[in-house]
Amino acid sequence: MSTLENAVSTQKDNIEITLNINSKEYKLNVSPTETLISVLRDKLKLTGTKYGCGEGECGACSIIMDGNLVNSCLVLAVQANNSEILTIEGYENDELIKKLQDAFIAKGAVQCGYCTPGMIMSGRALLEKNPCPTENEIREAISGNLCRCTGYVKIVEAIKSATE
Amino acid sequence: MAEYRYLGKPVPRVDGREKVTGKVLYPSDLYFDNQLYISILRSQYPYARIKSIDTSRAEKIPGVVKILTHKDVPGINAFGIAVQDQPVFCYDYVRYQGDAIAAVGAENPAIAEEALKHIFVEYEVLKPITTPEEALKEDAPRLHKNGNILNYKYFEKGNIHTAFDESDIVIEHEYQTQRQAHCYLETESGAAYYDEDGKLVVHVGGQYPHRDVVQLSRILAIPEDNIRAINSPVGGGFGGKDELTVQAYLALMTHITKRPSRIFLEREESFLAGGKRHPVKIKLKTGVNKDGKLTAMDFYALSDTGGYASLGGPVFNLTVEHSGGVYFFPHAEVEGHCVYTNSGFQVAFRGFGVPQSLFALETQMDEMADTLDIDRLEFRKINLLERGQKGAIDNEFPLSIGSHAIVNAIEKGDIYKNRNKLKKTSKPHLKRGVGFALGLQGAGLGVGLPDFAHTRIRLLEDGTFRLYMGTSEMGQGNATCFIQIAAEIMNCELSDLSYILGDTGKVPDSGSATASRTIYAVGASIYYAAKRMKEKILTLYNGKKLEIRERTIYVDDQPKQTLLELAREQELETTGEFIVPTAKECLGDGLPHILYGYSGHVVLVEVNTLTGETEVLKAECYLDAGTVVNIQGLEGQSEGGLVMGLGYALTENSIVKDGYYVNPRFATYILPTALDSPLDIKTVAVDVYEKSNPIGSKGIGEVVFTSVAPAVVNAIYDAICVRFYSLPVKPEDILLNLNYKIKNQEGALCPH
Numbered sequence: 040m041s042t043l044e045n046a047v048s049t050q051k052d053n054i055e056i057t058l059n060i061n062s063k064e065y066k067l068n069v070s071p072t073e074t075l076i077s078v079l080r081d082k083l084k085l086t087g088t089k090y091g092c093g094e095g096e097c098g099a100c101s102i103i104m105d106g107n108l109v110n111s112c113l114v115l116a117v118q119a120n121n122s123e124i125l126t127i128e129g130y131e132n133d134e135l136i137k138k139l140q141d142a143f144i145a146k147g148a149v150q151c152g153y154c155t156p157g158m159i160m161s162g163r164a165l166l167e168k169n170p171c172p173t174e175n176e177i178r179e180a181i182s183g184n185l186c187r188c189t190g191y192v193k194i195v196e197a198i199k200s201a202t203e
Numbered sequence: 204m205a206e207y208r209y210l211g212k213p214v215p216r217v218d219g220r221e222k223v224t225g226k227v228l229y230p231s232d233l234y235f236d237n238q239l240y241i242s243i244l245r246s247q248y249p250y251a252r253i254k255s256i257d258t259s260r261a262e263k264i265p266g267v268v269k270i271l272t273h274k275d276v277p278g279i280n281a282f283g284i285a286v287q288d289q290p291v292f293c294y295d296y297v298r299y300q301g302d303a304i305a306a307v308g309a310e311n312p313a314i315a316e317e318a319l320k321h322i323f324v325e326y327e328v329l330k331p332i333t334t335p336e337e338a339l340k341e342d343a344p345r346l347h348k349n350g351n352i353l354n355y356k357y358f359e360k361g362n363i364h365t366a367f368d369e370s371d372i373v374i375e376h377e378y379q380t381q382r383q384a385h386c387y388l389e390t391e392s393g394a395a396y397y398d399e400d401g402k403l404v405v406h407v408g409g410q411y412p413h414r415d416v417v418q419l420s421r422i423l424a425i426p427e428d429n430i431r432a433i434n435s436p437v438g439g440g441f442g443g444k445d446e447l448t449v450q451a452y453l454a455l456m457t458h459i460t461k462r463p464s465r466i467f468l469e470r471e472e473s474f475l476a477g478g479k480r481h482p483v484k485i486k487l488k489t490g491v492n493k494d495g496k497l498t499a500m501d502f503y504a505l506s507d508t509g510g511y512a513s514l515g516g517p518v519f520n521l522t523v524e525h526s527g528g529v530y531f532f533p534h535a536e537v538e539g540h541c542v543y544t545n546s547g548f549q550v551a552f553r554g555f556g557v558p559q560s561l562f563a564l565e566t567q568m569d570e571m572a573d574t575l576d577i578d579r580l581e582f583r584k585i586n587l588l589e590r591g592q593k594g595a596i597d598n599e600f601p602l603s604i605g606s607h608a609i610v611n612a613i614e615k616g617d618i619y620k621n622r623n624k625l626k627k628t629s630k631p632h633l634k635r636g637v638g639f640a641l642g643l644q645g646a647g648l649g650v651g652l653p654d655f656a657h658t659r660i661r662l663l664e665d666g667t668f669r670l671y672m673g674t675s676e677m678g679q680g681n682a683t684c685f686i687q688i689a690a691e692i693m694n695c696e697l698s699d700l701s702y703i704l705g706d707t708g709k710v711p712d713s714g715s716a717t718a719s720r721t722i723y724a725v726g727a728s729i730y731y732a733a734k735r736m737k738e739k740i741l742t743l744y745n746g747k748k749l750e751i752r753e754r755t756i757y758v759d760d761q762p763k764q765t766l767l768e769l770a771r772e773q774e775l776e777t778t779g780e781f782i783v784p785t786a787k788e789c790l791g792d793g794l795p796h797i798l799y800g801y802s803g804h805v806v807l808v809e810v811n812t813l814t815g816e817t818e819v820l821k822a823e824c825y826l827d828a829g830t831v832v833n834i835q836g837l838e839g840q841s842e843g844g845l846v847m848g849l850g851y852a853l854t855e856n857s858i859v860k861d862g863y864y865v866n867p868r869f870a871t872y873i874l875p876t877a878l879d880s881p882l883d884i885k886t887v888a889v890d891v892y893e894k895s896n897p898i899g900s901k902g903i904g905e906v907v908f909t910s911v912a913p914a915v916v917n918a919i920y921d922a923i924c925v926r927f928y929s930l931p932v933k934p935e936d937i938l939l940n941l942n943y944k945i946k947n948q949e950g951a952l953c954p955h
Contacts, residue, residue, distance in 0.1 A: 149218075178882070
């Protein structure tokens, strides 16, 4: 097979998967090389999850999959089959995310906002496991999320205040 | 100081809710039915002559709809804010590794990407110019028709030669700053489509939509009226999205195919194609007398703009203009070249040429103070430029000068006051030091460039007001500040106001979101529009005092009408304009400024002498913002600017070797994370009023950054007695120098 045919064939959506995203079930056809972030953004238009680097360095695409924080750019869609996924759009049914959102606004933790959904998901993952984290635990928890605007101080404050 | 209802208060961001819920649509979030996905073929070489471009095979790939090359550009195949020397598509030469040669529009991104491999470009590979020194050589190839020198500047004040002869001490060093990448989290991306009026909409995160329209009109050869640019919101800009990035490819693709198009640069492509901060080599010679008075400065800068000009010329102007920092030099010679090379491509970046000069000067200020055995802050105090004195290029400072207030505040600050206590550590391999540096930054575009802002306020049918501004919201928080200013003047509630930003189809031209100018210039125009709206309403009811509460108009404390009733009776609209004041005399294109913002940064660092790592434990940021509009926004800018400055000082370096980018990824280009950044950052806005602005404000988007790196480098010296003359100061540099010191038994590691 030529590289061209190969490129076209790997694009074929020939695998059926089921995803539970924000408590809603989706049956989707995906290609073998498709990433979870591509399904979320390009297919389902859940664009709250951001694409920053595509190689797990920036954390903008952080989501929660079966209770674990993951970079959705590093997960293949087929790997996510039958899993439960929580994205920023799932905030309405998630008290922790709502608390974090209010705290991010109140503390001024948002500037350009492109890293914000990923930061909130990292905060959400932390607070579920550790409801009263120290400042250093918060720094550790968001150390996989790059922010170029805020200098992180207000993000740490926001996550801290969401526990109060 | 006047008591304000909104100004200075920590009003939450007006765009906060849509951002935390993920609902806000950035340019990269736009998807359209029937859209084409664009991929760009970029140069494989830093410098080569293009012999031929063959797209025929790629065109036959199923799913490829259109391949654009230079032949498809109907208008001028060039762009550039200051100098239009950058081709949209290269046709004769490629001049840096990220140069664009062709754009594929395909039915899906994988096909677009695949098609790139089937476009054949025949090159004659040429030896690249990799350093600015090579570019200046007589026999160097000429990268552009006017040669390799983009900007040469020379200024002379007094006589430095006799002044140096008569000085008690003369110190001379060579400094080198690096190429810094903007690393906005949202890469250059967006969409083009036709709107309901048949206008070609180009929606890309940018910093000046009205200028995008001008540039696109030249490229497409269609009237400006037929193009609409939407630039907001932006997932970070910092100057890197001031120039056209991907707008031309989108505009051409949609204009030619009549289909919506979408582009999204992967991070690596963003690193390769996107502009960076100019690396500058500075030779700095300064003279000083034993009484601590500076006598003379000889400054030479050599700046590398890479393959194209963009704003390299104006950026270099500021490097030269700010060479003397906040100090008075009776004698000065300031000279420099900004040249083209094949090493990447440099553009505007927060600080706009100033951080390079300040790194050299503020490092040398410490060394002079130490040589004289004068306290480093005291030495700065002795030499602060006073009103009436002229700067290094004989420029004047007729407006507010914040440096005196900043020095006084630093002196009272915790780090400076308690520095001896703070420097104590419990472990012998950890050495602590305190460093500081002062900075300034010209605000606005300078002499001779159109520098204005227009805004509009309208009462909508639903009984609320709307602000219309051309400015982009890149995250800096200006939308919130504009609403605060309007609400303050109209004495209404914040919720009575909404806004539209950065859409040329809907808003007037407010100038660029650059040069620390939006709060100062656009904010002023909002002030005037709001004042006129207030006066209009008061005239209607023949009163003197206006208050709007619960959507009801109170005049002289009497309820008159609801806003809704008024909106049904009357069309109310006002405009505001502001022209940025400039110097009477032009000292060369754009030079000088007359308005400057000021900063002072103080840091406490801890150097691990076993690993060479530097941790910044504590920082104080002193800013001269004039009247603060939003204290929370100011702190946010300050903390973000500080951490970006720590990256500049310690880790960030976009390396170009032999014309090729070495580390175009987040895995190898090291940005500060939350673990690398101090939580203990204190921001102090010093009390200065800027009388040329109606509310007394200045911008702070750049001063938050400009003086950070020298403060860190000075603190490292304070900790381990090693002075660094190039950035960034990496752990291996520290270890190498410490080992050298130990080997040569050069005194104690830290005598103080």
